[in-house]
Every structure is written in structure tokens, then in C-alpha cells.
Amino acid sequence: MKILLVFAHPEPKSLSASLRDVAVHELEAAGHEVRVSDLYAMNWKSQIDRADFPALASGERLLPVAASKNAFTTDTLTDDVKVEIDKLLWADTLILQFPLWWFTMPAILKGWVDRVFAYGFAYGVGEHSDKRWGDRYGEGTLAGKRAMLIVAAGGWQEHYGPRGVNGPIDDLLFPINHGILYYPGYNVLPPFVTYSTDRYNEERFEAAAQDLRERMRTLETTVSIPYRHQNGGDYHIPTMELREGLETPGVSGFALHLRRVAD
């Protein structure tokens, strides 16, 4: 396999960095090719702005969607973005690794998504009409590839449980797993999440490392989250609302977009 790991923590001696090294070593020991985009080490530019679109005339309005479409089409994206796009096309598996800050990814990683997931590449792909709303949610440029998250959370696991005050971790990560990874086509694996990171000791680290090694060993065989295909008949077009009666009785919210287990 060819694996791209995008890493977002500012400290090379952090717990996240140690877990990254565990994952990379396990994958390389199994003969896989691994590339790491260490965003802080790369001094990655976090925010999208005019500098991302050198073809934009001075004085011309910056409409991010239109500018992104034009830059991708005319191959005028900046070099740092082009390199990341090439890595994504090269890899058959993408891993995003980050500490959970304010219940989502750090700004620098969000900026990687905002800048690299260009129109024509990660969105705005395929026919958009009253009959078809693009190639997305299970189709798209990155279809057939796999993706997963490696997340370190400061709070207790129970705080992120089905009744925990922070909200269930699967719901907190849905905008990333479904909205960012599944959207351009990735098959998304269940995330690896470790909790209570401020209370880590040698023993807990070794247990987490063992779990992570097992996840890396099974990267090719782990069953992906059964999100529904947008264009497989489950949704009305163009309103993209789930057809009546398809859901597991009693289910609502994000979980509607999971296929029923019996399906």
C-alpha cells in the first residue's frame, strides 16, 4: 500500500508525534510505502486567501469557489497545494492525525483541507443538474481509496460516549468523516481515538500503541463506515433528502446516512 499521513501537532515530542511514529514504523515494517505531511514542520499556510490564486487579477473579486475552479482547471494552483494533491493521487490510503481541539481539527489542518480540496478535484466533480448532483458522497476523484482519522482527545472517553456531555465522538467526527473524507470518494474507516491524553503514562501509552499497531496491520481489511451512496437511489434528487422508510426505525440525525446493517 501507499499511505499518506497528514499530521497536525506543533510539538515533535508530543504524544501525537509518538503515536504517529508507532503507526509509520508498523506500516513500513509491513512493507508499505509511507509519506508524511507534517504540517507544522512544513510551515503550512493555514488560511485560504488571494495568494492562493496568483491568476486572479488585482482588483478582481475573490470568490473562493470560482477562483478554486479556475486555478484547478488552468493548473495555476500554488506549488504547495499541487504537491499535496499529487500525494493524494499517489496514496491509496489517507490518514489524518490530529489532537481534538475544540471538538474538531486544529486550524492548520482545516487550512490544509480548505486549500488542497480544490473545486474540480475534491468538489464540483461530475454532472450537476436536476438529475444528478455531482460525483460525491461515495463517488468522486478519490473513490476506491481508503481514509481514516487518528485522534487524541483530552477528555474522558465517557464524556464522548452516547450520553456524554460533549456529544458522541462519532457525531463530532461526522462532519470530517462524511463531509470531508467521504465527500470526495474515500471509503472511511472507523477512527482510532485515544482519550484522557493529559493522564497518559508508560502503561497507557503502550496499550494505545498496541491498539494502533493492530489498526495499521488491518488497514486493508477493516470494514469501512457504511455511509450511503448519494447517487445509489437512496436520496431524492435534487433535494438530496433521504427517501422515506429507508432508515432504521427511531434513527435520526447523522445516523440516517448510514445504511441499515441488514441492507
Add this chain to the structure above:
Amino acid sequence: MKILLVFAHPEPKSLSASLRDVAVHELEAAGHEVRVSDLYAMNWKSQIDRADFPALASGERLLPVAASKNAFTTDTLTDDVKVEIDKLLWADTLILQFPLWWFTMPAILKGWVDRVFAYGFAYGVGEHSDKRWGDRYGEGTLAGKRAMLIVAAGGWQEHYGPRGVNGPIDDLLFPINHGILYYPGYNVLPPFVTYSTDRYNEERFEAAAQDLRERMRTLETTVSIPYRHQNGGDYHIPTMELREGLETPGVSGFALHLRRVAD
């Protein structure tokens, strides 16, 4: 009222900027004081890194939580962050305004949260023990103040509806409304969201502007989202799981953390 509007769009002539001007003018016409943090215009630094903690010795590990705590306690946060904290303490109402990019806020605004919401200010406030898990979720430094989101989304409203493929907008915004705004104490008002922004015309703009003016006129009286207080008896401590039987029958996920309407 004193209102701080934090704005995150790179284009001064964008739809978002036009709606911002509508909101600001309406508030000022009503005699309120308004300050705007226009993050792109301020050249706001998006990512948290070592430069945020000048008191950190070179070679010392950067543990963001510990570094934030130390910097807030010793008043060694950077000046740009201190200014924003002072604005938050000055304002009785906070508005975050942004285009919805990849189902959440742009990186530059996430970086404003990551950097300004310091330990001891927005989290790590109050007693943390087996009896009390801090002053948060309805208590904290910013308790008694109000906050709301103004969001512009490219997709159709139906795509963000209860059965829409993107997931319900209230669930997509929960990590922000509950996890970022309610956490340090804000009473969070229902968001103002406008959709299909790529199909705007004069007529639609004027309709949205009218709705937004009405929301600004009722900023003081709009009923906030009835999130549960963490320390009001609804949660087990220290696992912070919602006590059995408190929820509306059939409700799960994020909506568990809303009080029942009859309560």
C-alpha cells in the same frame, strides 16, 4: 448593548461582507456599540505554535494546554490574543460570521478560537475534581453573555434539512454552538443561516437582509438554545453522562443535551 462581530471571509466585496454591513448598520442604528474583528483584514495568525508562548524556554516541549495555562496565568499571551480577550470581556454579545467551508468554519476562524480561547479563560475554569468538572457548559468566564452564528452555505437548504445528505444544520453547527460557545458560558441563540449562496440575486439578497435585520433587532430578546447546564444535576459526575430518563423519548445524539421543552 456592546457587540463584537468576528468576521472571516477574505473578500471585502463578498456576500458575507455585505450581510455583515447590514447587521452592523442595523445594530448601530439602534444605538448599540459594535466592534468588528475582521480576521483577514487584521492578517490574523491562524495556527497556534511556539510563537504564541514567548515565555516557553527554547527546547522546552510545547504542550498546548500547559503552555496556554501558563501564558494566561502569567499574562504572557501575545498582544494580538490579549486584544481579542479584552474585546470578548467588553462585549455582552458575540457574533461569529463565516461562510460554511467543508461543513464548518474557515481555518482562520478556527485559529482565532484555538488561540484566543485560552486555558483559564475559556476552558480550565473552576474546580476540577470528582465532584465538579469545571465551570463550563452554561457556566464560566463568559456566562451571562449571548452569542450567535451568521453562516452562509453554498448548498441548498434541503441538503441541510432533517433528512438532507449533508446532515442537519443544527447538528453540523453543534460542535461550534455547544462545544465552542456554550462551553465557556455563552447563552447561544439559534443561528442565522442563508443557503444557496451561489444562486443569489438582488431579490434574494434583500430578503436575507430583511431577515437578518430582524434578528439583529431581537438580539436581546431571542430565546437561546436550551442546552442543559453541566452542573445543574442532569449529568453524572465525573463521567458527565446524562442521567437516565431525562431525555425526550426517542431522542439520541446531540439532541440529548437540549432540555425537554416542558422542563
